[in-house]
Amino acid sequence: MTIEIRPATAADSAAIADLHQRSWRSAYRGLLPDGYLDGPAAGELAARWGRTFSKDEPRRVILVAMAPDGIVGFVAAWPNTARMALIDNLHVAPGQRGGGIGRRLMGRAAAELRRLGFEAVFLEVIEGNHDARGFYRRLGGIEGELFFEPIGGHPTPVFPVTWDDLAALEAAGGP
Numbered sequence: 001m002t003i004e005i006r007p008a009t010a011a012d013s014a015a016i017a018d019l020h021q022r023s024w025r026s027a028y029r030g031l032l033p034d035g036y037l038d039g040p041a042a043g044e045l046a047a048r049w050g051r052t053f054s055k056d057e058p059r060r061v062i063l064v065a066m067a068p069d070g071i072v073g074f075v076a077a078w079p080n081t082a083r084m085a086l087i088d089n090l091h092v093a094p095g096q097r098g099g100g101i102g103r104r105l106m107g108r109a110a111a112e113l114r115r116l117g118f119e120a121v122f123l124e125v126i127e128g129n130h131d132a133r134g135f136y137r138r139l140g141g142i143e144g145e146l147f148f149e150p151i152g153g154h155p156t157p158v159f160p161v162t163w164d165d166l167a168a169l170e171a172a173g174g175p
């Protein structure tokens, strides 16, 4: 299957929110409370993506991975400081994981962030999300010290993961 990676537009908002919610329900089951995942999370994510696309942020990067029948992955990154970006979200559709889409999204995001003048990027990963932690290690991310972050109002143990070399991350994303 051919997968094209392209910048997201406001027209993608609902499809991204839907994939985000499905991905949370599959990947975060047992890591966030069921009552939150099956309750308010969907509405919060839809509202969050609506707000995101209504704001103008010239140094943000939002990319979608497009299969012939729709969006199968996305990555979003914003400025944290002038030189450091934050990857706020990276999700691949539950049925499409393990096929290299996440790697390509990370590589393209690194390329776009470099073009925008960033030198480094970090993200936060939930302690119990061992698959994503393994994936980030494979791409050269360095884990920092565990801390607690409120996710949907729930204190959740997370690790920061940093890449200080965006060119290396771009290369790790493949051609």
Ligand SMILES: CC(C)(COP(=O)(O)OP(=O)(O)OC[C@H]1O[C@@H](n2cnc3c(N)ncnc32)[C@H](O)[C@@H]1OP(=O)(O)O)[C@@H](O)C(=O)NCCC(=O)NCCS
Pocket: 023, 027, 090, 091, 092, 093, 096, 097, 098, 099, 100, 101, 102, 103, 104, 123, 124, 125, 126, 129, 130, 131, 132, 133, 134, 135, 138, 139
């Ligand atoms: C994490 C995620 C984005 C990775 O995307 P993906 O498309 O499944 O991963 P890829 O197929 O691109 O994997 C890239 C490389 O990472 C490796 N990798 C993937 N999962 C791994 C794991 N659990 N442990 C070690 N390596 C792993 C792959 O083997 C591959 O390396 P290779 O090409 O040398 O074999 C995806 O699985 C996902 O959406 N998970 C659920 C949501 C989530 O947790 N998002 C992150 C939130 S912080």
